[in-house]
Amino acid sequence: MSPRAKKLINRPDMILPEMLEGFAAAYPDIVRLTDEGLIVRRTPKAEGKVGLVIGNGSGHEPAMIGWVGRGLFDVNVPGEIFTAPGPNRIVQGIKATQSSAGVLVCVSHHAGDLINAEAALELARAEGICNADMVVLYDDISSAPKGREPERRGTAGLFFVWKMLGAFAETSGNLGACKALAEKVRDNTRSLSMALTSCIHPITGQLMFELPEDEMEIGMGVHGEAGAGRARLVSADDTIQRMLPPILADLPFRAGDEVIVLLNNSGSLTFMELSILYRRATQLLAETGIKIYRSWLGAYATTQEMAGFGLSLCRVDEQLKALYDAPANGAWFKSVG
């Protein structure tokens, strides 16, 4: 049931270049596509500010091509579908920021993203680029137990890092401070994802995983990686009731905390469903005395047409609130400020 074998593409091996070409043509005022296949901000940020680069597998749009722009990333290095780009391409991305204040390579923790970023930084150093650093980010409580946070993988909760770090780096010339800010957001963020259906890998044309009609998978990764386990399909309210308490317990989030809530649509969930899910989340949070500062319901990091969602909470203080509220203008994420 449900995965969509029909895709509107031309040839599997042309998906990436054709997507980038179409995307860049649609938003010429926000981004440009370089000859090397990088998505770069049309108007560079102010001189002397830290450049933000992220390399990642494609197929998760709007992430990350849609997150390049004012108050967001300077450069995105899009890899093949679900495949991190190689080290040379990340080095090209570092150079493309043209930032004199240093470059932070952001890594959503997955083996491929991490190893390639490490290799890229080695290469960059060998080329004499010394003001580049990387930060490894993760949020998914299902992928490693508490106490082993650095083994966890990056999922949709990194939305908060990108948004807040993007706003921060817009005015910061301090590479160390940018890295510390990214880690602060990461360390205050926790996520858990679920899926109702699988999806089709657009290159292989094959199902990414199997999920029976009456089951859901809780603890899903952003590439269809299996989660903590299968469960029987339950109602929207019961799904939230299952997912929110472990998130709260993990940080832990406590009465009196202020949080921003993200419900990330993994693909073909509807805003109708997201709203119904959100309703139950607000009720549970109200019961625990946790205060919601802001919420964002929508698709940010998708896994093709997979039906599912990620629930993420970020605990915020005055600094993070201001960064969240700062204006942003990516092709597929705008914040009016």
Add this chain to the structure above:
Amino acid sequence: MSPRAKKLINRPDMILPEMLEGFAAAYPDIVRLTDEGLIVRRTPKAEGKVGLVIGNGSGHEPAMIGWVGRGLFDVNVPGEIFTAPGPNRIVQGIKATQSSAGVLVCVSHHAGDLINAEAALELARAEGICNADMVVLYDDISSAPKGREPERRGTAGLFFVWKMLGAFAETSGNLGACKALAEKVRDNTRSLSMALTSCIHPITGQLMFELPEDEMEIGMGVHGEAGAGRARLVSADDTIQRMLPPILADLPFRAGDEVIVLLNNSGSLTFMELSILYRRATQLLAETGIKIYRSWLGAYATTQEMAGFGLSLCRVDEQLKALYDAPANGAWFKSVG
């Protein structure tokens, strides 16, 4: 294949109220939910400006609850899934604008929306509300031949009307001028939609229509209404090549015209596919000498998880360009301006 029987809801008859409750809770700075179940702008527009109301069936989110806010609608009257709200509720919506300069009831042309709006205006007049008018909007070239435009139905191309009319009414106190502006945008807009897959009606749990594995439907309505006809599934490029020429011929759009292009995701299409489709559209438009002023790729009016898209073009002059570029701040549509 593909329609998603699994939905994250609680009870079919609670979808609408629970969705509205969750939605309004998520965006308290942008909207509020009234006791009558209306979505109303949190900060009313300036005194003496024309109020904009739209009633429509739900299930198309982000349309239209997500389009209430600054530079957009003042009030949305959400009906049951795929069902226009009754006349009393529309009258409540007219009153909720609290506009002294008059209220324009916007109708996306479908039998239910039209008849209910007509009845609502009769009722309003009977109650002594005399400064309310309605405007009927349509864009879908597949639903009636050229020369019989008023029989056509409203689809995703009305995006342009809402965006531009919203910006116009933000500063206009003239009801007649608002109606004329809406008609101007309508008369410069043409759309054609297609679907790859059907979807499940969230209340009945039934398939909305059937579509064989190797076919697509061109000329799809926003509620799964059949289109001009079935066609064999072809590539992204060939799909655009089939859809764009009839749109161009209908207005007709001519060399030298400037247009804004919308690719509306009907549900579970990916940004990846939209970008690949858009690429071909830019190539064909370049060949015809039509200039693209701006583009918007994304989900605006959906039909649950239906996989498909609408291609819409709006011919713009300096007035319409400025209105398109004006800032807007709805929960699910933002324009940075």
Add this chain to the structure above:
Amino acid sequence: MTDTIDGRQWVALIRAMAEAVVARRDYLSALDSTVGDGDHGVSLAKALGEAARQTTALGDPSPESALHTAGSAIQNTMGGASGILFGAFFMGMARAIAGRPSATLSDLAAMSAAGLSEVQRRGKASRGDKTMVDALAPAVVAAQTAVVESQPLAEAVENIAEAARLGAESTKAMVAKFGRAKFLGERSLGYQDAGATSMSIMLSALAEGLKGEV
């Protein structure tokens, strides 16, 4: 069996119509699903349920008040084109019996004609367009015939219901001109119209109700 229908009886008849539609909800949705969106049974059942609830709450209303309340409840609960049209049917009937304590057969004929005319004013459909009009219009003719022939009310309402049933059946041979089905053109041939069917079910419930001495 009664030969006039007062306000309380109208309330009971509206309840009977609601029950009849609720009992056939899935059948009506199924009829709507091949050429429509499959929600007809669910939404009409819900709307008539609300109409029954609101009219029952009136206590001892006039026929006009009962029918008007039912119509308005249907319009605002059901929504869509069909909601306003089913509502218009009741509201048209209400207007034709305004200010009167009960309805005779000849009132019933006038009321059904007024209901039909209100449906057509709003919906613009004629006989043959494959809509509820194809059940309602022959029923109106049957009511008028019954008046001319001075049929007893019991016989009249059976003839009215039978005319509606045949009318609904006749829609199978029609190509839809209104509603969602119109976009299917010839593909709508062979299917019985959902709205015509539910109109016929409601009129049958009315006949049964009157026979059962509501």
Add this chain to the structure above:
Amino acid sequence: MTDTIDGRQWVALIRAMAEAVVARRDYLSALDSTVGDGDHGVSLAKALGEAARQTTALGDPSPESALHTAGSAIQNTMGGASGILFGAFFMGMARAIAGRPSATLSDLAAMSAAGLSEVQRRGKASRGDKTMVDALAPAVVAAQTAVVESQPLAEAVENIAEAARLGAESTKAMVAKFGRAKFLGERSLGYQDAGATSMSIMLSALAEGLKGEV
């Protein structure tokens, strides 16, 4: 059969590896599909094709240049964890033969050990973790044994290939600790690792290529 391998021969061997993987593309993707994302055959075939193209374009390169070019092409074409690791294998081999015109059996043993060490430096996997290391590590052992036993090159490469094949097969009994499959835990038991299989296919192609007097 030759007993040293010069730069041109390395280019031919890289081409042979590419052909072998292209021929088994769907099989490799299928192996990757139950516990991974099913793209292994497609992406490795594409990457080795690019490596073959770029090394062929070098004309008459040194072994180091041929192998380094191949590694870099794989890393940047294939991407992901497996791309950088397959690339690291070639780049480790390249470094071990730097500045030399051709490779003897003892060079080959040192090169494969250097390739393995580079794969492990980047990927952190050990034997038993159900990765390409489980094919490569026994192959390195076989190469070292061949040196100790002074096996002729032809016999040595066959033993190396056979060790890799058995190593790949042994992954069926392992629980994945790396790659996407690790999230499946025990559910990964019973499936042969895709990367180990392709490593074994590449080493077999090397053996066949040398027998065929490239």
